[in-house]
Amino acid sequence: MDYPTQIEKWSVFEFSCGGRTDANPFTDFDITACFESGSEKKTVSGFYDGDGIYKVRFMPSFEEEYAFRVSGSFCDEVFEGRFTVTPPTGGNHGPVRVCNTFYFAYADETPYYPVGTTCYVWNLQNDERIAQTLDSLKKSPFNKIRFCIFPKHYDYNLGEPRSYPYQGTPMDSTVLTKENFWDYGAETPGNNWDFTRFQAEHFRHIEYCIGELLKIGIEADLILFHPYDRWGFSRMTAEENERYLRYVTARFSAYRNVWWALANEYDILKNKSIDDWERYAEIITESDPYGHLRSIHNCIGFYDHTRPWVTHCSIQRQDLYRTAEYTNEWRERFKKPIVLDEIAYEGNIQHAWGNISARELVRRFWEAACRGGYGGHGETYFDENDILWWSHGGVLKGESPQRIAFLRMIMEQTPGNGLRPKAMAWDEVCAVPAEEDKAEQTGYHLFYYSFMCPSFRDYWFDDVNEYSVEVIDTWNMTVENVGTFKGRFRVKLPGREFMAVRVRRKG
């Protein structure tokens, strides 16, 4: 039996203890714990971690004394104990929540502007690559990363992962033919898994990755199901899926930086119906005691993002040309935060989802931001060793991350939390602070001109106040204070693409 007697608020309390190893410990025994402090009381499920060890985890939300009681069929004993929860330190702001309908904040109310990237299976690469990815992330603007629990089978991703989620052996991938290679619903004979026995090491390793991300302030947007599969993990039965989801939530929920992405491209997973997805959402919602953020990502058509369990819209590009530009319409339609997790990636591979220029990706980020949503990054530069950031992590080669960092800085300078679109002229995008009183107090306006190249623009806010004006070059990452203006005024611009103008009332 092992547990700490003191931990920080919103960190992982873990109780571990030996237990029964006869029969199948993953399915035949249970472990449950009840945690109680002055302000909260929660009952949580634990899990079998292999090697005869059972664990139960908990994330406390109050700086109080907690008592706990662990019981279950895993062991004849009942365990009781106490621990003290201390104030959060460093960058610990708690889990991220939706706030004010369209926005996010950490539990301590610090605004959170998601600036996500995608590296689908960076976590399933070798140690060296993982260390390299973490180093790249540390230097990057990204504060969220989407990645998978199951391995991925796709272009540039034909190798075996470092580990599998189940005990057993994989198919011989050399038997794949052109015909069955991409048929995501098809049988892939030769896999030999025991879906009743998890490979605990696989999940321990993912926890290591989640923990490392947590240290550098990055949210782990965990993709629970995806179609790019040759091992059969996308084709398990409803019962197997439920067991998987309960195991995952028991293991990961106590990490404050976890988000649940039910699926990447749910609509390509041929053998799961909407009823199945609803059932899986129900399992996650009831098994995660902390209500982590939940989403479901599409390939073609959206899932019904109005479903109550969907906390925010995780959106994929809807058109080769126009996607971020729909952000304000989607806000109105779904009344939830709009996170454009995939709007095509900076890169040069053959597919258009992975070959837009840095200029175009950064433009899409700004369009999204000034329309009250959030862009998403990915990078797919062709690599002779098939190491593409989008799937493997590694190093960032592109020109967009530093510009996205610049945008993140601008977003974080918003008075209050969040930008909302404001209808101004037909030929500009304008954002103001989401909170009415903040917008009122500051007169803050952020205008974006996208690929238009105006050599000047005229503005009018009122006849009495003075406004300080900055001209922002979103590509060259400069902010130039061009002076103070009153009444109707004209701002000179360089007649180049990708300019923005920021206005604030003086005094």
Place this chain on the structure above:
Amino acid sequence: MDYPTQIEKWSVFEFSCGGRTDANPFTDFDITACFESGSEKKTVSGFYDGDGIYKVRFMPSFEEEYAFRVSGSFCDEVFEGRFTVTPPTGGNHGPVRVCNTFYFAYADETPYYPVGTTCYVWNLQNDERIAQTLDSLKKSPFNKIRFCIFPKHYDYNLGEPRSYPYQGTPMDSTVLTKENFWDYGAETPGNNWDFTRFQAEHFRHIEYCIGELLKIGIEADLILFHPYDRWGFSRMTAEENERYLRYVTARFSAYRNVWWALANEYDILKNKSIDDWERYAEIITESDPYGHLRSIHNCIGFYDHTRPWVTHCSIQRQDLYRTAEYTNEWRERFKKPIVLDEIAYEGNIQHAWGNISARELVRRFWEAACRGGYGGHGETYFDENDILWWSHGGVLKGESPQRIAFLRMIMEQTPGNGLRPKAMAWDEVCAVPAEEDKAEQTGYHLFYYSFMCPSFRDYWFDDVNEYSVEVIDTWNMTVENVGTFKGRFRVKLPGREFMAVRVRRKG
């Protein structure tokens, strides 16, 4: 009495003669002529050209002997005569017609790929500017120009025109206030026109311009009405409009390069209803004996382009981001040629309709071309003397015209006449020859990658034939033959924006 006894096919035969000058010769007398050859017989109306002279014009369509008979209340005499029509010479291919539903050809069946520009009132500038514009056009790729018969009142266009269409005097423009400046439906007091008496010199000058365009192979897309007006020409009565249209068609119809654009931005002309437009279309259709091309251009919503009198769709941008990309949908919807006369102009003025980059304008041209339509050019670079190509003509400053010339060359290399879109991969635009047999015979495919940056693409047409492949850089205007391929093959691309690939079957 004066007329030639020999003229070239599709050129202007003009009969002129003195006549009555008592009362109002513009309204009180008529002049009509009947022309007859072995193959055609047409009755056409003439017009009063001032100074006691009446004229009647005719464009013969056959290399035959013609007889004519002129009569009317303009004079007590009846005139008869004959003339010989000789074969066309030089660049005379006859008037442009719609062919094969979506395309254009000259009357002699030479394919015509419209590559238009817009200079709204280049014709109403001083002689020097007009000469400069004609010189610029001569060196340009443009073979169509949109311009107005009435003067224009708008940003950068506040001066008086060189002449007015009616006898009388204009308002004092210094009395305009901010309030009535842009109210296109409003009264503008102070104008004093006799709408029953045309200023013949105004129209003679426009004929000079049409004639100069004809010499350099440019179609004159004449805008008959537009809303940008302070003189009241947009607010005439139905009767006045009918008189105007009959005068214009009597004067201009015999010029083979004339097209009728009923309006620029018809939907902004507040005091004209759909019934009015339909009536005006009817007048033009019945008064123009040659059936010149007819269109009506929108500001916001389209006119009903399915109306039988509309020969082709003259389209304005529908969205800040996406317009040329709708070309194939509009083909399906209207079953007529799609001419994107305004898809935003290359420039740097404050308005987004006039400040896209050359890159973006050229991209829109290619999108339109590879989707079976035609882009339209305009240029609005800010100028301290307010001389903007889009309105005044003058010199071209931009980077798009030479790239549009390059595209025109590529379009004119299409086997047969016209490109039609072919659905291939979701992430490319592909065009093939419009004529099924030409497409079949040549295996010609033109792929366009827009702002995508693929470093290679895979192709497959069949397993037996060889295909020659060219990589086209649409911005740098290069065509590189990269070899001959068979079966499934991969073409290396530079991973830059704006690339195209052209494929032709060998042998």
